Amino acid sequence: MTKNPTETIAKSPGAGVQLEHFSYDNSIVRMFAIATTIWGIAGMLVGLIAAFQLVLPDLGLWDGIGELSFGRIRPLHTNAAIFAFVGNGIFMGVYYSLQRLLKTRMYSDVLSSIHFWGWQLIILSALLTLPLGITTGKEYAELEWPIDIAITLVWVVFGLNMLMTILKRRERHIYVAIWFFLATWVTVAVLHIVNSLEMPVSLFKSYSIYAGVQDALVQWWYGHNAVAFFLTTPYLGLMYYFVPKAANRPVYSYRLSIIHFWALIFIYIWAGPHHLLYTALPDWAQSLGTVFSVMLIAPSWGGMLNGLLTLRGAWDKVRNDPVLKFLVVAVTAYGMATFEGPMLSIKSVNAISHYTDWTIGHVHIGTLGWNGFLTFGILYWLIPRIYNTRLFSTKLANAHFWIGTLGIVMYAVPLYWAGWTQSLMWKEFDGDGFLVYNNFLDTVLQIIPMYWMRAIGGTLYLIGVFMMVYNLIVTTSKGQFVAEEAASAAPLPKNYVSKKGEYWHRWIERRPVQMLVASLVLILIGTFFELAPSFLIKNNVPTIASVQPYTPLELQGRDIYIRAGCYTCHSQMVRPFRSETERYGEYSKAGEFVYEHPFQWGSKRTGPDLHRVGKKYSDSWHYQHMLDPRGISPGSIMPAYPWLYENVLDNSLLPNKIRAMQSLGVPYPEGYDEKAATELQQQAATVVQNLQREGTLDDNQAQYIQDKEIIALIAYLQRLGTDIKAKAEAQ
Amino acid sequence: MYKEVLRTVEGITEFPVLAILIFFVFFLILLVYVVKLDKGSVRHYAHIPLEGDEDPRFVSPQSDSKP
Numbered sequence A: 001m002t003k004n005p006t007e008t009i010a011k012s013p014g015a016g017v018q019l020e021h022f023s024y025d026n027s028i029v030r031m032f033a034i035a036t037t038i039w040g041i042a043g044m045l046v047g048l049i050a051a052f053q054l055v056l057p058d059l060g061l062w063d064g065i066g067e068l069s070f071g072r073i074r075p076l077h078t079n080a081a082i083f084a085f086v087g088n089g090i091f092m093g094v095y096y097s098l099q100r101l102l103k104t105r106m107y108s109d110v111l112s113s114i115h116f117w118g119w120q121l122i123i124l125s126a127l128l129t130l131p132l133g134i135t136t137g138k139e140y141a142e143l144e145w146p147i148d149i150a151i152t153l154v155w156v157v158f159g160l161n162m163l164m165t166i167l168k169r170r171e172r173h174i175y176v177a178i179w180f181f182l183a184t185w186v187t188v189a190v191l192h193i194v195n196s197l198e199m200p201v202s203l204f205k206s207y208s209i210y211a212g213v214q215d216a217l218v219q220w221w222y223g224h225n226a227v228a229f230f231l232t233t234p235y236l237g238l239m240y241y242f243v244p245k246a247a248n249r250p251v252y253s254y255r256l257s258i259i260h261f262w263a264l265i266f267i268y269i270w271a272g273p274h275h276l277l278y279t280a281l282p283d284w285a286q287s288l289g290t291v292f293s294v295m296l297i298a299p300s301w302g303g304m305l306n307g308l309l310t311l312r313g314a315w316d317k318v319r320n321d322p323v324l325k326f327l328v329v330a331v332t333a334y335g336m337a338t339f340e341g342p343m344l345s346i347k348s349v350n351a352i353s354h355y356t357d358w359t360i361g362h363v364h365i366g367t368l369g370w371n372g373f374l375t376f377g378i379l380y381w382l383i384p385r386i387y388n389t390r391l392f393s394t395k396l397a398n399a400h401f402w403i404g405t406l407g408i409v410m411y412a413v414p415l416y417w418a419g420w421t422q423s424l425m426w427k428e429f430d431g432d433g434f435l436v437y438n439n440f441l442d443t444v445l446q447i448i449p450m451y452w453m454r455a456i457g458g459t460l461y462l463i464g465v466f467m468m469v470y471n472l473i474v475t476t477s478k479g480q481f482v483a484e485e486a487a488s489a490a491p492l493p494k495n496y497v498s499k500k501g502e503y504w505h506r507w508i509e510r511r512p513v514q515m516l517v518a519s520l521v522l523i524l525i526g527t528f529f530e531l532a533p534s535f536l537i538k539n540n541v542p543t544i545a546s547v548q549p550y551t552p553l554e555l556q557g558r559d560i561y562i563r564a565g566c567y568t569c570h571s572q573m574v575r576p577f578r579s580e581t582e583r584y585g586e587y588s589k590a591g592e593f594v595y596e597h598p599f600q601w602g603s604k605r606t607g608p609d610l611h612r613v614g615k616k617y618s619d620s621w622h623y624q625h626m627l628d629p630r631g632i633s634p635g636s637i638m639p640a641y642p643w644l645y646e647n648v649l650d651n652s653l654l655p656n657k658i659r660a661m662q663s664l665g666v667p668y669p670e671g672y673d674e675k676a677a678t679e680l681q682q683q684a685a686t687v688v689q690n691l692q693r694e695g696t697l698d699d700n701q702a703q704y705i706q707d708k709e710i711i712a713l714i715a716y717l718q719r720l721g722t723d724i725k726a727k728a729e730a731q
Numbered sequence B: 001m002y003k004e005v006l007r008t009v010e011g012i013t014e015f016p017v018l019a020i021l022i023f024f025v026f027f028l029i030l031l032v033y034v035v036k037l038d039k040g041s042v043r044h045y046a047h048i049p050l051e052g053d054e055d056p057r058f059v060s061p062q063s064d065s066k067p
Helices: A005-011 A027-055 A070-102 A109-129 A145-167 A176-195 A212-247 A254-268 A272-276 A283-295 A297-309 A315-320 A322-344 A347-353 A357-386 A394-427 A440-446 A448-478 A504-509 A512-536 A552-564 A578-584 A619-627 A654-663 A672-693 A699-705 A709-719 A723-730 B002-007 B012-036 B039-050 B061-065
Strands: A020-025 A198-202 A205-208 A484-489
Touching: A020 A027, A020 A070, A027 A070, A027 A109, A027 A357, A027 A448, A070 A109, A070 A145, A070 A176, A070 A212, A070 A357, A070 B039, A109 A145, A145 A176, A145 A198, A145 A512, A176 A212, A176 A254, A176 A512, A198 A654, A205 A654, A212 A254, A212 A272, A212 A297, A212 A322, A212 A357, A212 A512, A212 B039, A254 A297, A254 A512, A254 B012, A254 B039, A272 A283, A283 A297, A283 A322, A283 A512, A283 B012, A297 A322, A315 A322, A322 A347, A322 A357, A322 A394, A347 A357, A347 A394, A357 A394, A357 A448, A394 A440, A394 A448, A394 A578, A440 A448, A512 B012, A552 A654, A552 A672, A552 A709, A619 A672, A619 A709, A654 A672, A672 A699, A672 A709
Parallel strands: none
Antiparallel strands: A020 A484, A198 A205
């Protein structure tokens, strides 16, 4: 089945017999392989910390340390897993396969190197800024604007390197894996730029230029497609290269792979709104999201079957070869996740699953199963090759496979159970029409055992990774690294005459730039339909007259809320269900969010929704609760925030913030940036008076606490969702 | 109330219908193209990853039970 290069040349029409000799760059592949492994371990470790924090919130290891609190650890985990682990995994696979599929070396070693180091610097800056609370507050896009710009630049370097390599190729046809790489590149570029548009306040602080519903729509158009075009399409490209390689047989159906590609990139982009079902997003946009999400099953499963059927007649190999085992489970996990995803986008299912741990379970089938196992399979396959040796221990790799699989099951099953259980408890009414579990905390305590099992599942999975690292290190010590792998191929004939009756796709298949443009057009069509309407109405979003901009103190409090990552546990979006209006109050309206830069609707309710928490409790309640959640709510898993009672509120940026908001259309009066500080002091004094009146503080304490961060946070929490209450009272 | 405002956007109600329509037209063209692809080229394309520089050690019969 394997041809040698000479045969290839004989097949190329008009080719001279002159072979060109060159070498593949394995160094860059090795660098990315090391990076994906190290960051993978780091990202998973951080994930484990987050998992254990949910069952042991009081553990001295993190209790009382702001940098390590859950709201900052969780974004660090997601960013590390997605952009550091999977990101470097993508680049490892792309740099290996691209050179070989195109029979040429990468266009520029310098660009490769800039790409590598640039990307690692970005990861490092994430590692530094996220624990410090430097964040945009938008999920999976938390990095602040200077890092966003760096990402854009490095991404352009990667794209340029890839495109130039394609242009100097020695194989006429661009293999389907590369289409996936190209579509990934162009789409991620668009997603990243559009979603990251923000108004800088300082070097480390910015506000999203979008507000409320619009921000939510853009964010989930981005968030969903980050899953699609960062975690899925590039890995599908890798699947189409490495599965045939490892099985040593061509892909089952190349025709199917063409359909898979175009249908997938076309449909995926439309599906974002399924993250916002039953929210204040307009109905038709929600329905469109659902329809396209369900349609996604077809191309996804076409792709999965194509991958699995590639192994037809090779199943005996799968039994012995850990590489194939990892690949098979990866592709199967892809199939499971892409079946479940559309199911979760059906409104009635989503009504149950949304905001629960079901989503977390679903996501981890994708990341641990699909991305993780595919990466491991590729590493086991690739490292021995570039070291010109054999894998040290097949047995150990098999053991890794089994402990990893067990880890995934132990991770996901308890979370499905937890999500299901908690959701039913949220919705359970007694005979008299009252909520049975009126206290949200009861539903949390119920699922703590499941959280324990999840943490153990994650630990098993990570142990497997350590086994792999050991195995691979010993492998490399037995072999000799081949930095430059010799290869030869005939150049493409200069004047290619296309055959009569060639179709447009054949034409496009040979032209990477046109392919890039075609992919871009496709995803822009979906983007237009999804986003355009909400932009057309930008200036006449139904404003509710009583909805007013935040006061300076509340604005500062809100920035503390964002910095602390409260949105990782709390939603601010009451859906129009009786079970929710009963528990939280009036459901959320689009017009209430017009000044929310960025929106803070959240996606997970580890704690209760906070949109209507304003005025629900006294200032003292919040004062005590933030200091010692378990003192107020025994068994709560919310972290304590003692540093808010020590940190002096930094008002130096306040005028900038007000001006930034003004420029985004928030109607603060002219010259308000000058007065804001004074108003802030006045409101802070009122909050402190309340605390004194309620007997929480004596005079000395009041004096001390007046300028601390907690006061701003309390002011913000007490404002939440009250504007429309004010209207009701006025009437 | 949001819907009321959206209705004032020209042609908003046709958006979903138009969206599905665009998709199906696109899909049909794709299908026709794929069916019409000639066998020889498809075979060649599918074999691209397997061409070239294989180290004999890894493609020997033993490779079936290799790591």
